[in-house]
Amino acid sequence: MAISSDIIPNNVDLDSNRKLQKALVAWQPRFLEWWNDMGPRGYQQDMVYLRTAVSVESSGWAHYDYVRMPEYRWGIFLTPNDPNRTIGFGDQMGKPAWQQVPGEYRKELRRLIVTQCDTEPASVEQQRLLGDTAPSLYDMRNLFQVNVEEGRHLWAMVHLLHEYFGRDGREEAEDMLMRRSGDVDSPRILEAFNKPIDDWLAFFCFTMFTDRDGKFQLGALAESAFDPLSRATRFMLTEEAHHLFVGDTGIGRVVRRTIELMAQREDRDVTQLGGIPLTLLQKYINEWYSASMDLFGSEDSSNSATYFSAGLKGRFGETNGKTYEDHVALETYRDLKWMEEGRLTNHEIPMRRAMNLELADSYRKDCSSALNRWNKFLEEAGLADRLYLPELSFNRKVGVFSEHDYDVSGNPVAHNDFASGCVEWLPSEADKAYVKSLMVPCLELGKFANWIAPPRKGIQSNPIEFPYVQFHDKQTTEA
Ligand SMILES: [Fe+2]
Ligand SMILES: [Fe+2]
Numbered sequence: 001m002a003i004s005s006d007i008i009p010n011n012v013d014l015d016s017n018r019k020l021q022k023a024l025v026a027w028q029p030r031f032l033e034w035w036n037d038m039g040p041r042g043y044q045q046d047m048v049y050l051r052t053a054v055s056v057e058s059s060g061w062a063h064y065d066y067v068r069m070p071e072y073r074w075g076i077f078l079t080p081n082d083p084n085r086t087i088g089f090g091d092q093m094g095k096p097a098w099q100q101v102p103g104e105y106r107k108e109l110r111r112l113i114v115t116q117c118d119t120e121p122a123s124v125e126q127q128r129l130l131g132d133t134a135p136s137l138y139d140m141r142n143l144f145q146v147n148v149e150e151g152r153h154l155w156a157m158v159h160l161l162h163e164y165f166g167r168d169g170r171e172e173a174e175d176m177l178m179r180r181s182g183d184v185d186s187p188r189i190l191e192a193f194n195k196p197i198d199d200w201l202a203f204f205c206f207t208m209f210t211d212r213d214g215k216f217q218l219g220a221l222a223e224s225a226f227d228p229l230s231r232a233t234r235f236m237l238t239e240e241a242h243h244l245f246v247g248d249t250g251i252g253r254v255v256r257r258t259i260e261l262m263a264q265r266e267d268r269d270v271t272q273l274g275g276i277p278l279t280l281l282q283k284y285i286n287e288w289y290s291a292s293m294d295l296f297g298s299e300d301s302s303n304s305a306t307y308f309s310a311g312l313k314g315r316f317g318e319t320n321g322k323t324y325e326d327h328v329a330l331e332t333y334r335d336l337k338w339m340e341e342g343r344l345t346n347h348e349i350p351m352r353r354a355m356n357l358e359l360a361d362s363y364r365k366d367c368s369s370a371l372n373r374w375n376k377f378l379e380e381a382g383l384a385d386r387l388y389l390p391e392l393s394f395n396r397k398v399g400v401f402s403e404h405d406y407d408v409s410g411n412p413v414a415h416n417d418f419a420s421g422c423v424e425w426l427p428s429e430a431d432k433a434y435v436k437s438l439m440v441p442c443l444e445l446g447k448f449a450n451w452i453a454p455p456r457k458g459i460q461s462n463p464i465e466f467p468y469v470q471f472h473d474k475q476t477t478e479a
Helices: 018-038 103-126 137-164 166-176 200-221 227-263 278-294 302-310 351-380 415-425 429-438
Strands: 047-052 063-068 333-340 343-350
Touching (some): 018 166, 047 137, 103 137, 103 200, 103 227, 137 166, 200 227, 200 351, 227 351, 278 429
Antiparallel strands (some): 047 063
């Protein structure tokens, strides 16, 4: 049995690629089984207004229509081939990009692809219960859009495993459907993808901070000498932009609503009105930002040096002609201070070993621009409160800062002081319970839950009052 490209939209010539067809015939039904088990619970029969990529042309990559999620057409797309592409950095800079996996880097490339790939189904699993507490139809649709596209990203990476890694690749592709986020015996590979996302504030923080790590990882892989990986990740980045938009504007809308509620009370205590206090939002930011920082890996890393030297993974914007001049990075260093033997000590890290740090810097800048937008809302409302990003060293479980405790401003602190400071810095069980208490579904057409402001506009020039989800078993109530 063959799988036609009507079922799997693609630009990898699936119709004539027998080997790939054969692999997908076995994998696709298992994927659907996984989706039905682990995808959004309770909404699989509903019609959702979704975009689907049906080709890579600007007219085709975002096709909007009502779809039942299990009938979504998960496609395989690579950004079109540039036959003259050369390696843009590292020891082999200037040589032609690779169309096949070189034997000497097979292990490293597989590891990079598997690690990225594993995050895609993980996030769907983390978010599978959120539909039940959606603050609006608009938000519910955005959640499902993110979910189906993470499913497509799984396809994009599994395609690489099937096509270029033979039997090992097929086994890795199987394992993608076996591991489970948060499972004790068979967890997802990276820690932030085992954290539960059980309220919408966490969802917005995840899409703002953790998906944004994804943007930078994908951007670094888009520079790869292994051309199919570069082309797959480039196309994934076009979809990723919407996920980040969901997080960025989601938190922005929480800030705007909180400002409105603050104005209604002299003591500005929005918890009396069912709102999310800025201090509580800040704790969520601290938690998700620091967990996402861990995803970059150690600031001083021999793996990152190997990846860079070999041309497997570059920096963000490595070859855009604007960000970096030196693509060999053999003679420069990064200074970084961390605690060693009880003292804050400066370390000179050879640049190639500091590539994770470089990537994390680009990420931080990107996060800061969202913070500036949210702070603008506060400023315009005449409030002195400001939101911030904690320093790199705060609350780290991975990397050079993980051995010692640091406060949100980056000062080393004794372990006891850290533990007591966390009351102020990280959400407590009571904080999470409060946020959870606000999570009541709001499915009335054009209405929004009390704790969040409506968006400025709807999806794809549709109005905000638009039936973004049509339920098969319940009526969407008219406002
Ligand atoms: Fe993704
Ligand atoms: Fe994403």
